[in-house]
Amino acid sequence: MSSLRRRSGIELALAAGGVLLVIGLAVLVSADLTDSFDASIIALVRAPEMAAVLSPLRPITELGSTAAVAAVAIVVAAVGLLLRAWRSGLAGALAITLASLGNSAFKIGIARERPDLLEPVIVEHGFSFPSGHSALGMVAYGVLAVVVSRSALPRAARSAIVVALGLLVGLIGLSRIWLGVHYPTDVLAGWSAGAVVVLVYAALTRPESPGPAAAAAAEDPAAQRSDPPAPASGAPPG
Numbered sequence: 001m002s003s004l005r006r007r008s009g010i011e012l013a014l015a016a017g018g019v020l021l022v023i024g025l026a027v028l029v030s031a032d033l034t035d036s037f038d039a040s041i042i043a044l045v046r047a048p049e050m051a052a053v054l055s056p057l058r059p060i061t062e063l064g065s066t067a068a069v070a071a072v073a074i075v076v077a078a079v080g081l082l083l084r085a086w087r088s089g090l091a092g093a094l095a096i097t098l099a100s101l102g103n104s105a106f107k108i109g110i111a112r113e114r115p116d117l118l119e120p121v122i123v124e125h126g127f128s129f130p131s132g133h134s135a136l137g138m139v140a141y142g143v144l145a146v147v148v149s150r151s152a153l154p155r156a157a158r159s160a161i162v163v164a165l166g167l168l169v170g171l172i173g174l175s176r177i178w179l180g181v182h183y184p185t186d187v188l189a190g191w192s193a194g195a196v197v198v199l200v201y202a203a204l205t206r207p208e209s210p211g212p213a214a215a216a217a218a219e220d221p222a223a224q225r226s227d228p229p230a231p232a233s234g235a236p237p238g
Helices: 002-030 034-046 046-056 057-064 066-082 085-108 131-150 155-178 182-206 212-219
Strands: none
Touching: 002 085, 002 182, 034 046, 034 155, 034 182, 046 131, 046 155, 057 066, 057 131, 057 155, 066 131, 085 131, 085 182, 131 155, 131 182, 155 182
16 A cells, blocks of 8 residues: 555544544533533633733634635635646635535534623624534635645745644634633534544545655655656667
């Protein structure tokens, strides 16, 4: 089994684990077994001394909104075209769109009310589990991270962008707790559900390499490669 195929298998296995985690959280939430965990995290995040530190999260939360995620979907499709990988770009945009629809359906199925432990900083309507901003942020910026990681940018640039996108996903989720519109378990479920989509996308769109040279290129698209040496003049072909 090639290293790329093995990596795809690992991604699909992790995705299956993410599905089980989301289901487990849904069961625990429906049975009201997460109340103490949620309350302790909310009390920590909304502590008065954390207000000045976490207040910048209010504008950051909008980066997980439907409008922002739709813009990222367009960017993913455009980057795919620029990289001559239009199928992967369109698949990424489609994954983001389907994730939005799936999250809305999941919310209706669980029908968890919004937190009422503290006065919310902003008002949100609809059900609470899972966090749509957290799930869609994970999908949108996670898919974008996959596209960037497979680009021809220098390795350092790719790593920096992927880390920044991961940090952004984390801050979006944290913002939903601090704003008082989601329980921590909503955010955990949103991250997990979004990660499932990203892992499946990464596994299904990973290019198969015909040989060791192509595999090396897929591992590091920015690496320089040399063609096999041409046969000497007059020498019989190999």
